[in-house]
Amino acid sequence: MNYNYEHDLNKGISVDCVIFGFDFEKLKVLVIRRKPVENISESLVSLPGDLIFNDENLDQAAQRVLKELTDLENIYLEQLGAFGDLDRLSKPSDIAWLRSNRAQPEARVITVAYYALVNLNAFDPKPSNFAESVSWEPVEDIKSMAFDHLEIFNKAREELYRKLKIQPIGFNLLPKKFTLSQLHKLYEAIVGRELDKRNFRRKMIKLEIVKKLDEKQKGVPHKPSNFYEFHVENYKRLVNKGFDNFGF
Amino acid sequence: MNYNYEHDLNKGISVDCVIFGFDFEKLKVLVIRRKPVENISESLVSLPGDLIFNDENLDQAAQRVLKELTDLENIYLEQLGAFGDLDRLSKPSDIAWLRSNRAQPEARVITVAYYALVNLNAFDPKPSNFAESVSWEPVEDIKSMAFDHLEIFNKAREELYRKLKIQPIGFNLLPKKFTLSQLHKLYEAIVGRELDKRNFRRKMIKLEIVKKLDEKQKGVPHKPSNFYEFHVENYKRLVNKGFDNFGF
DNA sequence: TAGCAAAATGTCAAAATGACACTAAGCAAA
DNA sequence: TTTGCTTAGTGTCATTTTGACATTTTGCTA
Numbered sequence: 001m002n003y004n005y006e007h008d009l010n011k012g013i014s015v016d017c018v019i020f021g022f023d024f025e026k027l028k029v030l031v032i033r034r035k036p037v038e039n040i041s042e043s044l045v046s047l048p049g050d051l052i053f054n055d056e057n058l059d060q061a062a063q064r065v066l067k068e069l070t071d072l073e074n075i076y077l078e079q080l081g082a083f084g085d086l087d088r089l090s091k092p093s094d095i096a097w098l099r100s101n102r103a104q105p106e107a108r109v110i111t112v113a114y115y116a117l118v119n120l121n122a123f124d125p126k127p128s129n130f131a132e133s134v135s136w137e138p139v140e141d142i143k144s145m146a147f148d149h150l151e152i153f154n155k156a157r158e159e160l161y162r163k164l165k166i167q168p169i170g171f172n173l174l175p176k177k178f179t180l181s182q183l184h185k186l187y188e189a190i191v192g193r194e195l196d197k198r199n200f201r202r203k204m205i206k207l208e209i210v211k212k213l214d215e216k217q218k219g220v221p222h223k224p225s226n227f228y229e230f231h232v233e234n235y236k237r238l239v240n241k242g243f244d245n246f247g248f
Numbered sequence: 249m250n251y252n253y254e255h256d257l258n259k260g261i262s263v264d265c266v267i268f269g270f271d272f273e274k275l276k277v278l279v280i281r282r283k284p285v286e287n288i289s290e291s292l293v294s295l296p297g298d299l300i301f302n303d304e305n306l307d308q309a310a311q312r313v314l315k316e317l318t319d320l321e322n323i324y325l326e327q328l329g330a331f332g333d334l335d336r337l338s339k340p341s342d343i344a345w346l347r348s349n350r351a352q353p354e355a356r357v358i359t360v361a362y363y364a365l366v367n368l369n370a371f372d373p374k375p376s377n378f379a380e381s382v383s384w385e386p387v388e389d390i391k392s393m394a395f396d397h398l399e400i401f402n403k404a405r406e407e408l409y410r411k412l413k414i415q416p417i418g419f420n421l422l423p424k425k426f427t428l429s430q431l432h433k434l435y436e437a438i439v440g441r442e443l444d445k446r447n448f449r450r451k452m453i454k455l456e457i458v459k460k461l462d463e464k465q466k467g468v469p470h471k472p473s474n475f476y477e478f479h480v481e482n483y484k485r486l487v488n489k490g491f492d493n494f495g496f
Numbered sequence: 497t498a499g500c501a502a503a504a505t506g507t508c509a510a511a512a513t514g515a516c517a518c519t520a521a522g523c524a525a526a
Numbered sequence: 527t528t529t530g531c532t533t534a535g536t537g538t539c540a541t542t543t544t545g546a547c548a549t550t551t552t553g554c555t556a
Contacts (some may be wrong), residue, residue: 011259011333013358054356064509082330082360084261084306108302110261110360112330165412165490169461181503198505199545206543216552223552241390269497429534446536447514464521470533471521 007053011104011244014111015062016049016149017077018156019070022173023122024182026138028120029153032131034067034146042093045137046146047153050112050129052100062114070134071126076172077114080156084110088148097146101130111148115156117172165189166242168209168235176233177213179225180204193214252300255301259352262359263310264297265325266404269320270421272430274386275437276368277401280317280379285348290341292386294394295401296386297359298377299350310362318382319374323360324420328404333356345394349378350470356469359396363404412438414490415462416457416483425461427473428452456482 020032031045048069052061059077073192089098089109097104123132139157144150163169170178170186184200204210210228217224268277279293291412296317300309307325312376337346337357346353372426373382387405392398418426432448452458458476465472 010260010356011260052332055334057334057359079329081327082306086303086305086361098544108258110306112332112358112443162414162490165409179404181502196545196547197503198547201504203544211509217503219554220502223503223554244408427534431508444516445534446516449535451512465534467523468533469523470531471535473534 006222007055009103010052010054011102011107013110014049014064014109015058016083016111016113016152017062017066018047018080018113018153019072019075020064020113020115020117020124020156020160020173021123021136022117022186022189023120023136024185025189026140027186028136029139029142030070030072030125030129031061031135031137031142031145032107033133033135034097035130035132037097040096043091044144044146045142045149047149048115048131048134049149051109058112059114062112068129069127069131071120071128072123073114077116080113080115080152080159082110082112083148083152085148091146094147111152113236115159116173117169119173119175121175125169160190167239169187171230171235176226176228177215179217180210180215180228183227183228205230206240209238255303257351258300258302259359261299261304262299262357262388263313264295264361264400265310265314265316266295266357266361266363266401267320267323268363268365268387268404268421269371269384269409270432270434270437271368271384272387273437274458275434276384277387278320278373279383279385279390279393280375281381282378282385283331287346288344288411292339292341292392292394293390293397295361295397296379296382299357300360305342306360309322315377315466316460317375317379318379320366320371323364323366325364328361328362328363328407329401330331330358330398331396333396337338339394345438352456355389357416359400361400361404363407365417365422366424367492398475408438415487416455419478419483425475425477426464427465428458428476431458431476455486457486 017030021028021030030048032048033043033045036043050065050068052058054066055081056064058079062077063073065076066075066077069076086108088111089095095105120136125136127134142150142153145153160169164187169190170183173186174182180201181203184195184197186199209231211231213227213229215227217227253274260427269276269278278296280296281291281293284291296314298313298316300306300313306327310325311321311323314323315324334356336359339345343353368384373384375382379414390398390401393401408417417438418431420435428449431452432443432445435448436443445468456480459479461475462478463475465475
């Protein structure tokens with residue numbers, strides 16, 4: 001799984017991935033802990049990321065690196081942007097790590113960040129390479145990260161929120177069959193506040209992005225919820241077109 | 249104006265700028281023509297862009313490069329994203345140019361693109377460095393560009409359109425005093441189709457992003473238009489908050 | 497069979513949208 | 527001085543969308 005000996009490593013460019021998952025309760029983000037170095041005990045979480053190869057596109061690099069560190073693959077990653085501040089690798093604990101992990105630890109490195117939304121239950125992350133552990137952390141618990149990853153993470157959250165306002169969301173985060181309550185919770189988790197249940201359902205139904213199925217929850221100690229699935233046609237159309245504001 | 253001997257050039261990372269301007273008629277984009285090399289006569293236009301230095305941030309690099317090539321400065325540039333496809337520098341005419349302009353013409357280079365909207369009349373671009381000429385071209389006339397600049401340009405136009413839908417626009421493209429017809433034309437230029445005049449005015453006024461001034465056009469052979477200015481407070485608030493869809 | 501828990505549903509007033517056509521003002525030419 | 531040209535500016539109405547709000551339904555469990 002280590003390609004370093006077969007490819008020409010680009011020592012000035014890395015990729016980092018912000019992977020959001022949803023467990024029907026909270027919005028979470030996939031983070032790794034790096035294997036400890038020297039006598040540095042501090043162990044900030046980081047986003048999965050690494051240097052790119054010179055013979056791969058940025059998108060491919062993101063896919064590869066994510067796979068190498070967490071074993072997740074075939075995830076639709078969207079680019080968030082490039083981060084290249086001069087001080088992005090300047091925390092003492094990060095410098096120590098770079099010294100023991102990089103051929104040119106002092107090199108200036110810019111990173112291209114990617115983000116994705118996934119159905120948390122459909123993936124089973126496993127740490128490898130320099131990742132000691134991988135875990136899903138509730139987004140609201142993330143207070144600090146290695147490198148400039150907190151900045152990247154915050155940007156990704158903003159982007160997610162911006163996206164939510166102009167197109168439907170959830171296709172990649174929910175199972176094929178889901179309930180409107182689950183979709184509702186997902187939106188609330190991203191928006192960060194309560195949304196009126198009736199108005200939410202009305203909107204989703206009017207936009208025709210969901211189809212009601214002839215199947216209900218079973219074994220729940222309350223009125224069972226109806227299952228829905230996404231109306232793929234309409235969903236995609238709205239992703240492309242965006243919700244209309246003011247006719248344009 | 250050539251910093252190359254004072255700074256450490258990063259040979260793997262460049263920046264490119266998509267500068268949109270508006271002349272009250274058409275939406276335009278700032279392009280340069282490179283000084284010709286060898287016996288290559290083909291002269292595709294390009295976006296102003298060049299390699300970055302290792303001691304500057306990406307944002308700074310974009311500002312500097314834009315200044316060096318076109319003499320434009322103090323422009324608020326927003327990042328569009330990174331472009332790093334393996335074949336982005338593979339057109340024959342581009343290879344010839346790289347050979348005569350770059351220390352490592354075969355090097356893999358990714359670029360970080362920026363875009364901005366400016367009041368075309370407030371700037372007077374002047375070519376320098378490897379730019380032979382600089383000009384404003386109507387966006388609809390752009391059919392091909394050097395490198396992968398057409399792809400970058402198209403992405404920038406999409407981004408501009410996306411932006412228009414969720415926040416007010418025009419603050420940087422119009423003079424301090426402007427007429428609602430000018431704003432209307434600007435929107436039509438970006439959206440690419442006609443927008444109902446009355447509904448447009450109603451919306452702008454209701455959003456309170458413009459303030460009516462006590463001043464009219466003079467010397468026009470028709471009913472003079474009233475001048476307006478932006479309501480900075482409300483404008484900024486809406487830029488941050490975005491237009492609401494569905495309460496979130 | 498009583499109680500619990502979450503699902504599901506409807507109404508109404510207010511605001512926003514979209515479609516649509518005529519009058520007003522200033523200048524220029526006859 | 528009158529007529530014509532050109533763009534600015536304005537209002538209405540029917541329809542749709544929003545936002546606020548409370549009760550009933552269903553299935554399970556004790």
